[in-house]
Amino acid sequence: MLLTLIVFVPALAGVIVLASPARAAKWIAGGFSLAVFLASMWLYFGLLGDSSPNFGTVMDPQWYINATWIDVAINSFHFKVNYALGADGLSIPMLILNALLTFLAVIGSWHIEKRVKLYMAMLLILETGVAGVFAAFDLFLFFLFWEIELIPMFLLIAIWGGARREYAAWKFLIYTLVGSAFTLAGIFLIYFEEGGRDASFQHFAQNGLNLTGALPFFGTTVSLGLVTFLLLFSGFAVKIPMWPVHTWLPDAHTEAPTAVSVLLAGVLLKMGAYGLIRICLGFVPHGAMEFAPVLGIFAAINVLWGALASMAQQDMKKMIAYSSVSHMGYVLLGVAAASAAGSLNLAFRQAALTGATLQMFTHGTITGMLFFSVGVLYEKAHTRDIDVFGGIGKRMPTLMLLYSVACFAALGLPGMSGFVAEYLTFTGSFATLPVVTILSVFGVVLTAGYLLWMLRRSFYGPLNMKWSWLTDANAREAFPLVALAVVIIFVGIFPTPMLNLLAPTLSQMIHHMTPVIGG
Amino acid sequence: MDFVSYAWVIPALPLAAMILIFFGTRPLEMLARRRASGETAGAGHSAGHDHDASATDAHASPAVSAQGEDTHGASHSGGHSENGGATPFWAMAGSVIGVVAMVLAFFVAVGVLVEFLTTKDNNLIQHGQYIFLFDWFRFGNLDYTIAFRVDQLTAVMLVVVTGVSMLVHLYSIGYMEGDPGYSRFFIELALFTVAMLILVLGANFLVLFIGWELVGLSSYLLVGFWFDAAPEPPGSDLDLPYPPAAALKAFLTTRLGDFGFMIGILILFFSTGTFDFGALNSAATYTHVNQVALTAAMILVFCGAVGKSAQFPLHVWLPDAMAGPTPVSALIHAATMVAAGVYLVARLFPLYHFAAGPQSLEVVGYVGGFTALFAATIALVQNDIKKVLAYSTISQLGYMFVGLAVGPNNALGIFHLFTHAFFKALLFLGSGAVIHALGTQDMRKMGGLARYIPITAATFLVATLSISGFPFFAGFFSKDPIIGQAFDYGTTHGGNYTLYGLTIVTAFLTAFYMFRAYFLTFGGRYGQIAGFWGAERAYRGEAHPHPPSWVMWLPLVILAFPAALAGYWSSFANFLTKGATPAVNISDYINSAFSDKLTLIGIVVALAGIALAWLMYGVQALPAKVFTGNPIGKGIHALLMHKYYMDDLYRLIIKYVVLGLAHLTVLFDRYIIDGIVNGSGMAVRGLGAATRRTESGNTQGYGAAIFGGALIILLLLFFAVGVLKL
């Protein structure tokens, strides 16, 4: 019931916002998103009551609700969709992150004046779509929410975006739709290969190991597991985004308004990573194992490519967008390492996968903070060009402090969550994919390079007189930044609760995969 | 009293100070400042978004920030005493909190050291003691633990760090007086101290790496402390580093080293499944580990040390890091952080020495030896007093690595680290006093300053003698054994005396350039005592030097004692090796130091260096033109002035290779990937435009198409049935 509320209250709030006067829109949206955030915190704290809390696994989700929704049987053809929502260690952090970032996005959008009702409603409906993706425990329901999220996001970019907003919005939409078409094909394939009677996650997780064999393919045969994996992964790869289907991201980020960039980087990319871990890895272990070396190579390319491309950017947002590509590479690395073949200590795999999952959360907060920082600057200066600034740190000490915190978190400084995630990922992934890991570690150097170089060019040095009128971030602007900084530093210093939350789910997943990957 | 168990207080104190300043006194200071400016400036500030208001704001601010720039340009090169008067009350309160915290921490650290010196508890001696243990997480048998442990090595480092940090805190009250970022400075100083203490207390790679990166952060912040300074105007030949650029360079260069370090950690972790130093250093852990992998791992770990300790080829950041305030240079870039690399190798000494192949320590030794000579040669020609000290630091760190590489245990290198911390901190603080007094760091505008600031001169002289290896001073006792051991190492390694040659030549150069610096600054021609004690006539500058306040000279005096006497800790090796080497009493220690022929050679070499410096700069009997007059000498001089063109090489690599690749990726994205994506879109549109022609609106055409199509199907069916017999 709690999950139903978390998923649908935002959409309801969106309708209420649309029906209420424009003056109240922000307050209503803010109030509801705060309420949803508090409710989503209860997802975690509500489980803490026991001395040894059970955060659930994919086989045994918490907050589970299951009702038959569509059930059509024609002879042997059986199409069954259940309204099944659940949460476990993998989805609870994502649900909380989603609710948190939506709330902060509403706060961060306080200055929006253009069609504010529709804007707030779209933010809230977006929250519903994303929360649904993370909470769904039925494959078709998952896909439904996966597609629902596109509509508000498309509108948010296309209406409130920058100069090239329509190009960016269409690019986002078409990329995602093409990817998810393959995913849908993959969903049907796995559904019918696995009996065609049950689309629940538990069913697939239970029977994922059976997904072996070969499919005829133009005179030859291909591995069924690999085909299923690749079909499912296509949509997730676009969303993550994995090189070479990443070019929608910089455009979308650059054109989207600040809060939408935050959500886009903070939670939408996580949908892809979540799908990769939950569905590709959990349901198609054979395919994941076969694809893991290639995935690892893509991960390294992602990391280095994103970092190098960031270095060449003039636009702060574009730079951060490419940094997202780079950072999501670590997620790919962790997943690839967790599923690569080899008879090794399972603990390494678990470390890698935990690192990847933590990186999902942590990247959401850190990139959100980076985008909010740029947003504050952009609202004042109306430009994001790194080189036109210079020495503005003198005028904006608070913003410089918070922006620096975000940058240092992004480059993996200890004491902040990015470090924990990257360190876990690297230490785990080196065991199975050493070369790829070494390449990815080099990304850390490049990350430091472009972020600090950006800080230097914009904030350091003598003040460019052109910007002498800039004012520092006020309390309303600083609030999302401070809130995220608190989360980042808390997880960076004391990651244990977070890791405890992730552990049972991922551990179950890794152990379940043991017959496939060896070890 | 059980100091060891309370060792967690040591990092907690500066942490508490940091938090108190950040959340306590600094906001109060800002509040007070705002109230003061509100009283004077009136309501001008409050009208934020109004156009007129912002226009006047823009009008007013050039004056403000131009003034700010001027002061920062000046403060950048040292003289910021005229920076706007006294330190505000709350800022001062913050700094006092910092100093008090550091004094307390220092006493606890000394207590810890004393306890280790006096304890009879064999378990404590052999294994040290965990003072803090917290599991971040545990995966199967892999644990990610935050663990602090104190043992002898840590105890020594604790004293060094807290001691120097305490004095630097005190000194900074004077040095940073009136600086707008006064509170920020103390926050960052405290942050550094905490990070450095985490680094030395860490009982495993995880914690050490955390400290390692955090000291990098605080180094970045402090080097870039005057982040709004303007770059040096073109035409100056002093080549003063520009703080924002220097900070960036420092962070990135050390990160490049950390890349290797991280991979080394990964290999070790993968091979052994543990981060813990205790486990890693015990033989049982690595018996089944591939020797080659282990050797590679140790060399990679050393890469981290190369970055942090500014060894060739990653030394380029340290001279630039002198852009930071001088107390920072003393604390971070001389005494403590840059020694972290040495500490790291020393910490893992059993791994290097016993487990990994001999190549690992050879790499350490040769990199160290080469860097020692390399940096010393550059130091010969520097005109910036801080640059001289920076290159001397690099050179001395090279010595420490040689000491670790050739020594039977890690005592040689750490002992030099120990003494070096004091005399180099003293040198930097002394140079800071000079810069504070004159407002410049160009040695050509100094000379004879001993007359004006005698305390500074005397303490500086003590430190100079110490670093030069003059007998009876600390540096002599720590450096000469390294040179001697390098000779023995050559003997036992088939007569390969390369390391010995490198170190002995460096010893000569060190004595020369340090005394050159001393003479140029404090002594010179016309001076008393044959130029050792300067006179007014030797002064070449214009500014009137003013003597430092007590908060600045007191640390100098305090530091002079360990700088001169630290070498007399005769049983250091015995202490550090947990009794594995015999204890030596003090008279035997001194006797053995002078009875060796090699030591005598070292003394002679040092004296020769001092004598040459005296001839050239003390009495100026031998002008430098003798060396730079001929073409070869001129060429070498130019090469040294340009620091072997290393900076230019890096600049080229970054500009053309890294940024070139970066732009290539962007071009690839834009033209290849987006080209394909947009191209397929265009192709569909083109196809649509082409087929659109058939939609002519002519219904009869459509009808013809329908029935023509039906006809084709019909014919195909006939073909299939009649001909193919399907």
Place this chain on the structure above:
Amino acid sequence: MVTLNSFLVLGAILFCIGLFGALSKRNAVAILMSIEIMLNAVNITLVGYSSAFMGHTHGERLTGQIFAIFIITVAAAEAAVALAMIIAIYRRRSTIDIGEINLMRW
């Protein structure tokens, strides 16, 4: 001997003549007339089938004729509407040459 085949061939020929008219005339009324020819051709075919099988199970094979009746009904309706449209178009544009009625082009 007149067999079903005779009627089928007759229907096919008529259909093709009608089709030719529908595809080649420019006058909308002529096209409509051609379409009527095609409909008649189909009707002849249907009634032919109906009649050919009437002998076997008497009474049950009148479906073809039923079809024809419906076709005639619909054709009448169609003719009425189509001619109304033609008149309406003529009133607007003073032509019923469908080569010139191309508002829907592209």
Place this chain on the structure above:
Amino acid sequence: MSLDIPTIAFYLIAIVLVGSALAVVLLRNIVHSALFLAVMFGAAAGAYVLLNAEFIAIVQVLIYAGAVTILVLFAIMLTRNAQSQSSNPFAKQWWLALIICVLLGFGLVYAVGNSAMAVASAFAPVHLATLGADSGTVTRLGQLLYSPFVYSYVLPFEIASVVLLVAIIGAIVIGRED
């Protein structure tokens, strides 16, 4: 081949049908075309009679030869264009239409003679109408169309009436001068 009266009647009707259809299509004057259309409708009614479908034949005469022809003539009259030389011209691509139609015709005839379905039934004898024979099909048709008790097409029939109603209203609405 025995030339009995119905056979002769069939060939006569067939010739008239094809000839008048060709005349409809080929004549230059639209009014002549319309008149030949009426001839064709009448001949078709004859063919229905030959096939023992008296009811269809009557309906054909009533609706086609009567109503539709009148409609067409009215339409021609109302849309008479004074300027045009030829009231019933060919389009430019008439040759294409000709090729398609001829080939399609051959195809259809070939299919009628050769496809499996056609072979089984195409040579089935057709009961041509003979004078004085029992004509019971109208009754049966009536039952089949309207009977509420036995299996019938009453529902489609009612729908057809709705279609007609719609067509009437539609024709009025469209053709109305506004």
